[in-house]
Amino acid sequence: MKNPALTLAVIAAAASITLTGAAFWLSYEHLHDVARNHGLADAARAWAWPATVDLFVIVGEVLMLRAALAGRTDRWAVFLTVAGSGGSIALNVAGVGGGADVMNYVVAAVPPVAALLAFGAIMRQIHGMLATRVAPAPARPVAPRPVAATPAATARPPVARPLATASTASSAAPTPAATPEPSRDRPRYDTGTPQYIVHTLWLRLGHRPTEGAIVTALGDAGLPNSRAQAGKIRRQVEAENPALPGPRAA
Known part of the structure; x- marks a missing residue:
């Protein structure tokens, strides 16, 4: 194994993609059955209806990834992810009907939960890969502020200095x-x-x-x-x- 890190990354990515595909397919199929049994007998509409729930998870996760790469938090993306995953879990469980065995509800809840976690794992791996390639924006140079001239800095005219003479230099205590x-x-x-x-x-x-x-x-x-x-x-x-x-x- 020449590059263990790359090999492990490939294995994790393949497993996450496989798990995500299987979980979304199971969740989608169950929601399709729920739609067909509750008013959408047309096959095309019954197949399209689950997308109005499960696709919110994908949209929200992708927007969260984009915000993370920009170093910020997108609350709207978090809301879409929570709404999509929560709705998918609730509808999958509700589709079982009342009075069913507890395991029936567990079986119905596992696919949407697994789809949420597996797709989140994929987004995390993509974030780790892209974060090392996205260079931070260079800081803008700050222009120095002009310093206002003060009266102390104003040039003063030269002042005449008294000329020293021999008589004053030889005096013990010269007085101006x-x-x-x-x-x-x-x-x-x-x-x-x-x-x-x-x-x-x-x-x-x-x-x-x-x-x-x-x-x-x-x-x-x-x-x-x-x-x-x-x-x-x-x-x-x-x-x-x-x-x-x-x-x-x-």
Whole structure:
């Protein structure tokens, strides 16, 4: 036996199919007799009537199999199976008539019960075979939610940092120098502008700053800091503020 599992599956399937066929045939024949003895003397109608009962078992079992493969429970399919099997058992037993021996009722009830169980066994084997081949549906990727910008993330304009000098570095306890209030004859510069940086540097040093010192101060403030730009701004501030301390350019 090269593949015991396959061999056992084939034996179980063959036995289930044989049992299902025999049980349905016996149940069908008995219901045919019941129909013929209770108003359906026509042969065609007597043969068709049992299908209105027994076929509900097949329909319900197949729908239950489909629902199981989809990972859910079909209550309507369960109801059809119960209604079909219950009706078939009840009608087979009732067809025996009253006052019969107990074994007559047992014999009448066995075929529909066996048909229900045998067909259920077939559906179970089919489910086990198909469940290994049906791949689960891939999960849908979840798109990341956009994060709203917060005020904290907004870029802030660069703040001018005070330029350290030799005199303040050598001081034991340096104190930040307060920016002097401009007098009436001095123009007021907006904070953060190149003119404001050069004007503040000039007052802090107490003399005319060099182009190198201006370039450094402008770079620390995140502003254009070429030497040509430094000289141009220094000349503008010097012309607009005649009261600035220190010697001027000749």
